[in-house]
Structures are given as C-alpha cells and as structure tokens.
Amino acid sequence: MQLSRDTLLKAYRQMSTIRHFEERVQEEFAKGGIPGFVHLYAGEEASAVGTCLHLSAEDHIASTHRGHGHSIAKGCDVERMMLEIFGKKEGLCAGKGGSMHIADLGQGMLGANGIVGGAPPLAVGAALAAKTLGNGSVAVAFTGDGGSSQGTTFEALNLAVVLQLPAIFIFENNEDGESTGWRYAVGSGDIAARVRGFGLPSVKIDGDDFFAVYEAAGEAVARARRGEGPSAIEVETVRFFGHHSGDPQRYRSREDVLKLREERDCIKKFRLRVTAAGLLERAELDAIDRENAALIERAVARARAAPPPEDAALLTDVYLAY
Ligand SMILES: Cc1ncc(C[n+]2csc(CCOP(=O)(O)OP(=O)(O)O)c2C)c(N)n1
Helix, strand or coil: CCCCHHHHHHHHHHHHHHHHHHHHHHHHHHHCCCCCCCCCCCCCHHHHHHHHCCCCCCCEEECCCCCHHHHHHCCCCHHHHHHHHCCCCCCCCCCCCCHHHCCEHHHCECCCCCCCCCHHHHHHHHHHHHHHHCCCCCEEEEEECCHHHCHHHHHHHHHHHHCCCCEEEEEEECCEECCEEHHHHCCCCCHHHHHHCCCCCEEEEECCCHHHHHHHHHHHHHHHHCCCCCEEEEEECCCCCCCCCCCCCCCCCHHHHHHHHHHCCHHHHHHHHHHHCCCCCHHHHHHHHHHHHHHHHHHHHHHHHCCCCCHHHHHCCCCCCC
C-alpha cells in the first residue's frame, strides 16, 4: 500500500506525540502531581493511529481506561488533555474526568471509559445514529483482550450484525488484562476467530506494524461507509508500562519488558521501514520528536501552574442539560 508523504508524516507525528505524552505522564505520576490512576498506552500507538487516520471528526470512537492514545489520534487537544489529567479547570472535561474519562464530543471522541467492555455498546449506539441519519459516518470501539470476553461486547457484536451497522471493533490484544494473561482468559484462544462466530468479518494483525493496522482499518472503515456492515480487527500489540502506573508487574520480569521495548516497538519499526525505503529522512523524524518533546514540556508546565475547578463546579455537569 502506497501512503502519501503527508500521511506518513502525520502518522509518525501522532505516534511520537502519544509516546512522548505517555512517557512524561509516567514521570509526572511518579512525582505525585497527578490525582487518581493512569493507564498508559505506550507500545500500542500503531493501533490508535493506524485506525483513526481513516476517520474525521464526524466519525465517533469509544475508548477504554487506556485512552490517551485514542484521544490524541482522534484529534483531542494535547495541552487540554494534560490539564484534564492533572485535574485542572481548563482541562478537556473541566478537570472533573481525569485520565479515565477524557472525552471531546467535538472531535467525535465519546470518552475513555472505566468500564471494561464499555466501548462496544457506545460505539454501536453511535453507529445506529449514523445509520438512522444516513450521514455516512462510522463508529469505532476500542476494547482490550480482557474486554473482549465481556457480555456487553458480545451483545454489541450481535446487535451490530443484526442491524448491519457501520461499526468497527478493534480488539487491542496486549497480552494481559491487569495481571491475567489472555491465553488463560480467552477460552477459545483466538479473539478474532471467536468474533467471526457473530457473523462479521474479523482479522488478526500484527499491531507492531503500523502499515498492517492502517490497511486493515482502512478496509473495515470503507466497508462500513459503503453500508456493508460491521467488521472486527484483533491487533496483536504490547504495553510497555504496567497495567496502571503503580503496577509492580509481578506477572512479568524486568527483562521481559526490556525485550518488548527492544523487539516490539511499533515506532522504531516504522522509522526503520520508512527510512530504509527512502520515504522519509531520519532528520525530519528527529525534528518531529523534538517538536513533540517541546509540546509536552509546555503542556506539563501549563497543567502544573493551572488552577483546579472551583468548589461550586462540583455540582455542575452532573446531568446533561437540554
Ligand atoms: C466491568 C469491569 N470489570 C473489571 C474492571 C477492573 N479492570 C480495570 S482494567 C481491567 C483489565 C482490562 O484488560 P483489557 O481489557 O485487556 O485492557 P488493557 O488493560 O490490557 O488495556 C480490569 C479487569 C473494570 N474496570 N470494569
């Protein structure tokens, strides 16, 4: 598949933004500046970016508790995301949502979600709205290997097939749900094949390979836009950090994690591939990394200095006002 230079640059910029964002959030969390929990997406960048590059702000995504990467790839403002994670008034959700509830309806980002298996029903709702309105938009649900076994996921898959909705289900199999390995937790041992049983096309791809994700997601999105119904993709990926930032990771060794960073880094692989093929120069990729480092530095400085929401704001935004 031939991607334009602009698309390649955009893909790298977004993956690099996510990586810089996540590495820095880990540092800031360790310093104690961030309230609550954070679940980091580093290692999985190709999945969010390879998928969301096919979407516009009119399309919807529903995310997981590990939602920073999906949010950035869908176009959420990075500085306002950082403000949100620090619980500040100018955050994307006025500082009341934090890491696990980042949402931006203007960008079609329905929200990160503390409920495992929460995204598929939400995406099915958005896909039903799109089909009813006939507006040509699609909805994507991101779900983990753990979430793939939830009843909500099964119901959503079934309904999407029954109603032939423009929905795409992305199963990010990063091998562990908290500390439980997917080989133990997924009874059939094959997420993509199990999904096929619901009556929709479903493929398994190498999530370390941005190009594989981009191609599979492109086909699924095009199919949904043509009115041919839902599809699913199992993305085999890895997470570089623990389940959450304070996870002691007793279920895998330090060496295992170092090996993942060495051998299964989707960004490193992207860099190698595009530079070896002469599509992009190393220097321009390095320049993007520097710009992202500066962006994240600004975002953290602003988030640290910003005021929290006022006390009175505790009682607002509880219910939606029509
Ligand atoms: C309905 C529900 N059950 C359990 C939990 C606790 N929990 C939070 S994250 C998680 C693991 C999810 O694993 P997976 O879906 O594979 O996503 P990953 O963390 O690997 O990205 C669990 C069990 C929850 N938040 N919601």
